Amino acid sequence: MNNQKGVVFPMVLIIASVFIMMLILMIDQFIIDKRFYKEVEESLVADHLVHLAVKEVTAGWEAEIPEVIEGHITYPNGVVRYSLLKQDGRYALIDFFSTTNNDRVGRVLIQYDKEAGRVVEWIEKQTS
Incomplete structure (x- = not known):
């Protein structure tokens, strides 16, 4: 019993420390991914x-x-408000503003072709 040099305890501490650090890094990455x-x-x-x-x-x-x-x-997931901005000749410009139940906002301007009966341009706007 007197020939033990005290090597096992420091090795266990080092391995446990590395394991705990890796666990903390993985938990942190999980939280970041969840938010994203x-x-x-x-x-x-x-x-x-x-x-x-x-x-x-x-x-x-x-x-x-x-x-x-x-x-x-x-x-069920939110509300969309819309309004006609401009109408001239063949095209109409309409603004759509959406708000989700968690207050996420989206805004889109569309250019609608009256003769073709379809959306010809879709412009996504940044909201502040």
Whole structure:
């Protein structure tokens, strides 16, 4: 028993320290990834709400766009507000502003072609 040099205890401390540091790094990375995926999910929900609203608002326009377009559509995941910005000749510019239940905001401007009956330009705007 007197020939033990005290090597085992320091080795166990070193291995345990490395293991604990790796565990802390993995937990930290998991938390960062979780936040990122939540942000991506909210962004996709806001974008999807705008897509649904564009389909719903433009569905009834075969030949002519009403002079005054303004309103909102409520979905289970949020609300989309829309308004006609400009209408001249063949094209109309309509602004869609979505807000999810978790307050994520999305904004899209579309240019609608009255003669073709479809969206010809889709402009995503940054919101502050």
